[in-house]
Amino acid sequence: MNDLDTLITDWLTLPDVAERLDVEVSRVRRLVEEGHLIAIRRGEPVVRMVPAQFLGEDGIIPHLAGTITILRDGGWSDAELLEWLFTEDPSLPGRPVDQLRRGQRGEVRRRALALAL
Secondary structure, rough: HHHHHHHHOOEEEEHHHHHOOOOOOHHHHHHHHHOOOOOOOOOOOOOOEHHHHHHOEEEEOOHHHHHHHHHHHHHOHHHHHHHHOOOOOOOOOOHHHHHHOOOOOOHHHHHHHHHOO
């Protein structure tokens, strides 16, 4: 988990996500279960948290769910997936999560598909 703490510095609890999305916490739990968001257990006390970068001004960033699905189908754990999304890739350029935040899914999806094989 230490690597994730270095890569991801801004986390939201599920109630915080619910407030930002203006939905009930139960809806956020469903979004996590359905693969629209990733939540991992962390902090003191240990609670499920979501990277704040997964949310934009209009809600969940575009194309995140599809990217999560591709990598999970390839056998990736949530921790591996988060590490990949938040690690700089000079050939993109930048981090995959930043590309998704800008709505540029094409190259991110191509790389995710190649990695998931």
